[in-house]
Amino acid sequence: MTTRIGFLLFPGFPMACLTSVIEPLRAANEISGTRSFEWRLIAEGERRVFSSAGIAFESDAALGDGEDLDYLLLLSAPGSRFVNPRSAALLRMLDRHGTTVGAISGGVFPLVRSGVVRGETLSVHWCYEAAFAAEFPEIRRSDEVIEVSERRITASGAAAAFDVALRLIDTALGPGVADEVACWFQHPMMRKAGVRQTLPLRQTAESGKELSPLVARAIRIFAEDLAAPATVADVAERLNITPRHLERSFKQATGQNPTAYFRHLRMQAARQIVMYTNDSIADVAAAVGYANTRPFVRQYRDAFGLTPQEDRKRINLYRTEGNLPVPSV
Template structure:
């Protein structure tokens, strides 16, 4: 009889419910298909027994973090803006990791994972919609745009579909590829994505994803977004690509309907909004993080893009959190 792999889910208020079920359901199916209880799971909270998800559905935790749970993995699920309700939580997480439990996180759970000091320089997968906020809060912590990162020290998944892939990898390692494939087919999930697969990102101004863009345009975007705090001039991007600025502009117009300057400004504003939503950074720091030396110019472009100032946007978000008691949004 195989030993049981026990997975703990540390759920915080406002955690994305889909990320939880995207791990538990394939593990449950693997147990049924193999006719063995090879996977077990426990819902864990910081303290109280009831935790409300981002969808407003209330979950009853089986244990608290202070309880002595026999675990192989402990996965954190939360929105990025969550703060520990108990000052002892980071120390408890570090102690659990020292005792051989593999820590991990799904979606926004990577934020409290790093805040606790548990990540331990392991590769981290960060969802693209949180990347700018993550880089702002943790400038010295490397992360990737891969859907999942699996390391003996830590496992991370960028979102709900990626969490399903993480579960398939656990099933594959425990029961073999045939059962992992059957589980995927049960749920009509695409075949298990291998490690190293990059996240799919929407392409602003188009109906498709970044993977649908012409290679030249995609490469230009990659060059520009390497460091939004130091925007690369269009002439330098064109030179790096071996084309003229006019050729670059025509290529962008055909692919996105926008010129490069407008397209890149939109990317900067989307990154700025992440930092506004998921951090308490001063607006001058937010502006600098996306390459603006003038807060006034930054605020003007922000209002033109989103219809309100960054201060108004943060106030609106914080009001929602107070009234709904939920961090927003999470994926």
């Protein structure tokens, strides 16, 4: 039995996410001596699609060419939109006829825009989480590496896409082949559902060591709801320590007090929303806990050297001139 997988490519899609699925499937076919997996590259219109690295891929078919697929995985940058008004309806039709429609990395954005998501929880890369929450507040999202349900599969990035491929291999050919494929590529293990994404917690400047568990937990508590950010006192209370203890721990670990560190997180989230949505600056400010745009714009400029309006203009100019979204993971 052959599992047929289609990859719907949007301009600016992350190339690593595509190869991280295809290569282990190709290896599984070689190891097993079978054609257990087949794949096709699919585009909406133009047959030639450029990845985020500027490398062109020739698609095998256009969406709607009568695909007989077990899986259709969307690969895109967050800002990708359907260019064909029929595309969303075609995805919903495939979904109704039994194709598992899923997404990798920024592909969750057009996946939701297509209307196929019906209450499932989606894996959203931490780099896009704030922008995703701003555009789709009603959609359940998680910080797990992959999310799998009866009719949906989503992966947060390229390494997670490799895990999805191993999962397909394990189902079709058994754990022995899946393990051998992982060893071929020196992939340490197959991460299954329930594994959280690794976040780029800032390290101690002096030693380069990872942040202490206490400081890492404090950061996660603060990041739970940036629209209504917790105070230092709130975080300290949840950790059952004094605010003074928390201040000392942050200073020792990061060289900053927690207020400055938390402001950095809010600015990083704000920049996601500026880059990947068309929300007004007032809405961006509110999404990261600012009731007034003036201090928000001032702190954004302090963080990035330009205002949110200037940053968005710069990003849109790059997209127009380079025909590529930024960044893509």
